[in-house]
């Protein structure tokens with residue numbers, strides 16, 4: 156766990172970057188820091204590994220006051236990923252990843268073996284390891300940045316806008332990868348972003364800051380979306396708060412029935428009963444189908460219920476085999492219930 160207790164940071168030029176911050180970042184969870192530009196997110200993050208020291212207050216990592224630890228040693232024990240990957244341009248990718256293990260005295264062989272293992276973990280080929288950073292795409296460089304931060308298997312990972320400079324498609328892929336990794340690794344992650352959708356997707360808790368380094372609210376995403384503490388948080392979350400909340404709810408318990416037969420539209424299946432497309436029985440026209448799994452969100456289901464010519468959401472199992480269809484009405488009803496549930500849970504938590 157990372158604990159901030161009454162932390163202030165005032166820079167020598169008089170700027171107060173962080174004001175009286177008390178915040179707990181749970182072990183094995185992702186705490187996302189959001190807020191408008193200059194509200195103190197990066198300063199907060201950098202105080203965890205002593206790249207910046209607080210003016211007053213206490214920060215503990217795993218119960219130990221960071222100010223009582225050697226700054227260089229502390230930094231080596233905490234993974235750090237930044238927006239422009241921060242890779243050493245004249246070292247190969249493999250050597251970049253091996254940096255911290257080498258500093259920790261692992262020996263070249265062991266450090267490189269670990270680096271090679273991590274290349275695969277973050278979805279890169281062995282060939283990428285031999286290249287130099289400029290020979291990789293921006294997204295690949297960010298993967299290397301994540302691998303490098305994980306190299307010494309630190310319990311804590313600090314990530315400062317790590318996916319801020321890549322296009323939206325790659326960004327989503329990198330977020331998926333991080334979620335997949337985190338499932339296995341359960342690191343304590345502090346993640347800074349400007350993007351509220353990214354925060355909702357990745358965060359176990361989201362801390363919203365306002366200018367002047369003041370924490371306004373820290374809560375799990377569903378609670379934040381259902382019950383923003385004030386207008387500032389509500390504005391920050393945006394007008395589509397309701398839809399964002401649906402993105403967090405899986406469609407598991409939306410009822411499903413058999414696919415229609417004999418109507419205007421029929422669902423074409425392959426030999427393994429995997430959906431192919433909708434086919435019009437009147438014109439033979441074919442329209443695409445986007446089948447959803449139980450783990451997909453109610454937001455995807457809502458979208459599909461609007462996009463589908465029949466208003467039906469096609470459901471499949473993990474192998475992509477048809478399990479049934481859900482009606483637009485059932486999806487809408489479940490969506491409405493998701494809101495009531497989130498509001499109730501939020502008021503219980505309060």
Ligand SMILES: Nc1ncnc2c1ncn2[C@@H]1O[C@H](COP(=O)(O)OP(=O)(O)OP(=O)(O)O)[C@@H](O)[C@H]1O
Nearest residue numbers: 166168170171172191192193194195196197198199
């Ligand atoms: N070394 C420094 N000296 C003086 N002021 C600083 C220093 N570093 C940051 N600041 C100021 O402290 C405030 C908080 O900065 P910080 O970088 O923590 O904000 P942020 O929320 O991460 O911003 P952004 O989202 O734009 O990256 C800003 O007003 C910034 O100008």
